[in-house]
Amino acid sequence: IYFGAKLHRPKIIAIGCLLMSFGTFLIAMPHFIIGRYKIETSIRPSVNSTNNFSPCPASSLDSSRAGCERESSVSMWIYVLLGNILRGIGETPVQPLGISYIDDYAQSENAALYIGCVQTISIIGPVFGYLLGSLCAKIYVDIGYVDMETVTITPADARWVGAWWLGYLIAGAITLMSAVPFWFLPKSLPVISALNIPLKQKFGSTHGEIHSFSKCPHAEFVPTLKSLLGNPVFTIYLCVTIIQFNSLIGMVTYKPKYIEQHYGQSASKANFLMGMINIPAVAFGMFSGGVVMKKYKLGIMGAAKFAFGTSLLGYFLSLLFFVLGCENSKVAGITVSYTGAGGLSYQEGSLFSDCNSGCLCSRREWDPVCGENGITYVSPCLAGCTFSTGSGRNTVFDSCRCVAVANTQPGNLTATLGQCPRRDSCDKVFPYFLALSVLSSFIISLGGTPGFMLLVRCIKPELKSLALGIHTLATRTLAGIPAPIYFGAIIDTTCLKWGYKMCGGRGACRIYNTSSYRIVYLGLTLGLRTVSFFFCILGFSVLKRHIKMEEKNALTNGNTELELLRKEENSSIHCEQFILALDCNHDRETRL
Template identity: 25%
Template sequence: MTDRTPLPGKKYKFSINIFVLLMVLVIAVQGTYLGYVVGMLTTLEKRFGFSSEKSGWLLSLYDIGHTMAILLIGYIGSHYHLPRITGIGVILSSLSMFMLALPVLFYGTADYTHEQLLQKKEAYAMEMNCDVNGRREISSQGEDCWREHKEHTNAFIILAFGQLFAGIFAAPFNTIAYVYIDSNVKQKRESPFLLGLLTSMYAFGPALGFLLSSILNGVYTTLGDAPDHIGTHDEHWIGAWWMGFLLCGTAYLLLAIPFFFFPRTYKHPDSFHLMLEHSRPEVSPEDRLTFKENIELFLREFPMVLKKLLTNKVYITMVIAWMFGSYLIGGYQTYLPKFIETQYGRSASMADIYSGIISVGAIAVSTALGGWILSRYNIAPRSSIICLLMSWVVILVSYIIGMNLGCSQPKVEGLSYVDYADRWHFYHHQEREQECLAYCNCESILKFDGVTVNGQNFYSPCHAGCTDYDVFSNTWSNCQCVYGNAVEKGLTHPECDIFFAYLAVMMIGLFLGNLFFMVTMMIVLRSVFDEEKVIALSLASFITNLFGFIPAPVIYGFFIDLCCILWNRQCPNERGNCVLYDNDKFTKMFHGVNSFFQIFAIIFAAICYWLSKSVKLPEEMPMVEFPESREREYRDEDEE
């Protein structure tokens, strides 16, 4: 017996339940970080002059890094001490969090001094007013473009590598840690509940991240007083974006320590895992493979392992169903804050809060509850697939209902729909046809800066005929198109009382629809033998990331951009970001794309059920057909 083999009745400092608790906390921190990055994107864009395209890449790099590492970690990790590998991953994840905060050391917390802010506001007034004297300096916009393309390139590189490393180092969290729990619970029926508890944290964590971003966006980046006359709604306000990364990094570091005190396995010496160890020839320390040799072995053996998994029909069909089901998180949940903000006229912070409510109230709670139901009633694998199918049909129905619960977009003066061209038209370069704008020279205004008064919206202060701007109160007055009155910044949305009906429909639909999402992982683990679980789960995560989470933001972003009717052109010859959507088209496109992927998830889950009826899962194999090395483990479990 080797020194790694636990003796019968041996007591351990930490039980498997403590491991589960630690992983719940680790995944909660991971989810908090993922939600926090999304909540802080606008602040990072303002602080470092990132374009929306660069921000999108920052989000994708996490999934790219995770996908790059997950197969290698899954294969090599199965040959080593799983809790310690998880602990190393947690420590390295903390370092990636600290790396994400590094730009604050190199470039400082704030971008402008008080005097510089006043100068920028004076330049803004010259750029956006009704320029009756023709003194507008169009070159100021060119300077902003030059700054956007050049300033803080190094900061973007640091953040990009931080995101990439965060994805790589998180690879053990939802692969080998899951397998360690599934392989070491006393009874298999406990596994769905425990794994469901962990998975629910991926929905609960982002809600904490949205909350943390809302709090820290209200704290000025220097952690002191902001410059005079700069409020949280001012475009020059920068929240304490770096604090969240430091908090997540510190939490990771504290949670990492206990992982190094867990045993390699909790199984009795007669269990399969230890019999497998004993069946292997004793290897002296000098004959053990180095890390490089393990990599070479991986490259030689992996094609055969891959072929075996890909020809496992039950396994691969459930993985594909899981992949399409992941678009709920990768697509719907990612763009839900934008949908709520643009569709129902909620502020960005409130949109984040409502999205967090759906994440916690629907997805997180239902996933954990569904895992408990699977464990409590010991639902068989095939019956659980039927439960999954019914719950996914509920999600599809909620998407279809959601298509009809939208609001109208704000009306902007000069913006009209052209029926014969099936497009929206803005009177850009034809402003002089409006009497109040005849001498304002508004055709040189590229940047959107919406203003409103009495429900009437304008593209910019110039398009409202405004001539006077107060740099201290941040208000425009003497606006000729509204009879000389003052205007407020922003847009007035039409009244729409349907938002809470939409919130209720989606919360109920997603709650019922996610009750049995854990079935996807349960079938993946039950359709393979024990020694294949780590690589099987790693391959499933790899496929889900590569064809689900990574392309989802790009696909949804593409279709959402098709709904845009007014673009904010920051620079000449560039489209910029969208400032106004065709809400009816947005509602139908957003939920239609979700419905499309949900239908395919249902189809492949149904195929998996149909195929599972004609094959025997490993746990259903009679002892006569079962490999001898596994026979004793399953007999022991039956006796329990």
């Protein structure tokens, strides 16, 4: 970034787009190399038979280990790692060089609005990304390769895997096309100096224009970096944004899963809601912040106070998420007992009961069925079902002994595929969650553009590109990489039932303790933001000292600046007289 600021910035951005495109295509490669996805299920699809099989086996069901050696020998994660590395390298110059390019060639009073527009447009990408993710999540991962009639699960099932690879192919193609316009932008744009304005207005453009470009003095990289990191305002701002980005990235990464697990929504619907409701609120908030800063002409301190105030207000609103919770799903042997009583402390032995003791059921399976009593059972076998009718998704299990244990009213002892839906009370809470999410996101994002302009204005102009590059690098490496890892690790501590891989080992979590999930997820998000506020308070004191020092220097150098202005006015007058003399001589020579 430091050296890129001295080169052709638009072309460097174009090269970055090409790298991002190649990396995105590389991430999708494992789908075309590995085999087909095998669903963890005990259902045996049959078309010609109405009595498929007995869910209550006479012998233990062990997962087949065929193909384990092939699976372990192929490291598909290398493609994903290399692809993300290339995407990270290509993405690095886009924001710092692009923002500095705009700020260098825009009038100071319009720079905030332009940068706000750019940041707002950058939000449109995630909007389409979430919508594309919602579409791909509805499509089965092996679409076109398998008969969908044999797939016994739906997108609402925890075992469903969508066509994740399709989104990467589309995103890679779009990124490749975006490199074209950047390649044809000029290295620099014309800037009209204060000296040239009266001449152009008086004489037009016949005598040409006098352009002024800011030239960065030659300096070594290490001293320049020391000078930048020696700026206390920039250092504290960097600490604040790193902590807040940890909170933001962790929250955004796991919010669809939170909606899915806590409110019983499908992954497709969760992505759709994030793209259509939450992200546009963020975009509108960032744009509105730029408009407010331009309209009221906020200075550095005004921008800092505005950003802090909106962040604090959004913080208090986010506390209301703790009360918008839902109860755990009723899963026999995990969250409730087989009699329907709650308060169960889950252990592997609690999956077994007298009602399924006659069946040799596997405790590792996750093939949920919904009983007529409204309780979900981990598998048809653990529900004590002895017969089944139908095939595929239309399979119905009959004579389920465990359903009878918790069935307070006489009814059919049947169970159907899939988990039981959430209660109506949870469905009523979900719209309030969405409304509060939109409102808090809008208010917090109002301070995004003023806060970013604080970064641009608190450093020397020649250090602008390097500062933005360091800021982007720090937030990506110290927030973008670790936040999803430790957020995921802490959230996994609330898992109640893990899946198992075909060749052994723990797989994905099938069901979480929603109450613990809510406390851990929201507590970690708001806890990080609480820590950032202490740095903000320290930053205000440092910023006040910085502004007083600047004002003192301005008063000290006032006489010098007035003298320079007088010299500039005199040089302007002499320049006009010189041009008029040239015109007179030219007219005299023409007449002769």
